[in-house]
Amino acid sequence: MLPEEIIKIQGLTKTFKNKKSNLMALENINLSIIDGEFLCIVGPSGCGKTTLLRILAGLEKQTEGKIYIKPKNPGGLITSMVFQGDSLFPWMSVIENVEYGLKIKGVDKKQRRKMALEFLEKMGLRKFADYYPHQISGGMKQRVNVARAFVSDPDILLMDEPFGALDEQNRLILQQELLRIWEGSEKTTIFITHSIDEALFLGDRIVVMTAHPGKIKAMLKVDIERPRELLKLRTSPHYNELYKTIWELLEEEVRKAEETRGVKRNV
Numbered sequence: 001m002l003p004e005e006i007i008k009i010q011g012l013t014k015t016f017k018n019k020k021s022n023l024m025a026l027e028n029i030n031l032s033i034i035d036g037e038f039l040c041i042v043g044p045s046g047c048g049k050t051t052l053l054r055i056l057a058g059l060e061k062q063t064e065g066k067i068y069i070k071p072k073n074p075g076g077l078i079t080s081m082v083f084q085g086d087s088l089f090p091w092m093s094v095i096e097n098v099e100y101g102l103k104i105k106g107v108d109k110k111q112r113r114k115m116a117l118e119f120l121e122k123m124g125l126r127k128f129a130d131y132y133p134h135q136i137s138g139g140m141k142q143r144v145n146v147a148r149a150f151v152s153d154p155d156i157l158l159m160d161e162p163f164g165a166l167d168e169q170n171r172l173i174l175q176q177e178l179l180r181i182w183e184g185s186e187k188t189t190i191f192i193t194h195s196i197d198e199a200l201f202l203g204d205r206i207v208v209m210t211a212h213p214g215k216i217k218a219m220l221k222v223d224i225e226r227p228r229e230l231l232k233l234r235t236s237p238h239y240n241e242l243y244k245t246i247w248e249l250l251e252e253e254v255r256k257a258e259e260t261r262g263v264k265r266n267v
């Protein structure tokens, strides 16, 4: 591994074996991720994005290939995952949800409360610390999830369409808040999204995947300086060029994915 790399994936393949048939979800993935990088992954539905993240999180085992991860702090948490859906514990208050990972790690009560409050403050949720998940909005729940992931200080954040279920306005706000908190931490982040805009706003590089079985079709560098501003970004020629390139790469794959699913189109 090169000194700046934190993850190196070589020849990774994943086949789900069922009683009747086998399904190859990922084929020959080769990817290096630099420490502190924000990497976005876009690709058509069913191309294996979640599977790749689950393998990196250790929730799934690859069929072939190697993954090298260079831990930063001996004994520390290597990965933490933020899911799209509602993954908060409904019986715990907001602050207890944020503290949970620290409790598992054995951090004492006073210290973990202090750390959780700090991240709730960063996410604008301090006032809601004692609320329960059913008492807060979808956007606020995702803020709690982001706070929960950051507070455990993992080496690598894995984010699986965390804002996918939010309305556009909340999504834009959450993206900005995520960038603000990420820019202070420079935590290696792998972020799955279906939105080209979101990938361009957040990412240092963007991986475009092919339709099933998922392979890496292209890797693009987002040469847009940070800190990023949404309005400035959208009027920049580089942004528009990249958007067009990514859409051209993706469109073919989305059509292939639809054909595979037997969707009839009138084009």
Ligand SMILES: Nc1ncnc2c1ncn2[C@@H]1O[C@H](COP(=O)(O)OP(=O)(O)OP(=O)(O)O)[C@@H](O)[C@H]1O
Binding pocket: 016, 023, 025, 043, 044, 045, 046, 047, 048, 049, 050, 051, 052, 212
């Ligand atoms: N546990 C499993 N057993 C069998 N097949 C699975 C399993 N998990 C995923 N798959 C299949 O693997 C393929 C990739 O799924 P995955 O969820 O990784 O795709 P994705 O790109 O994240 O999709 P989406 O964008 O719709 O969330 C799909 O065909 C899916 O049906």
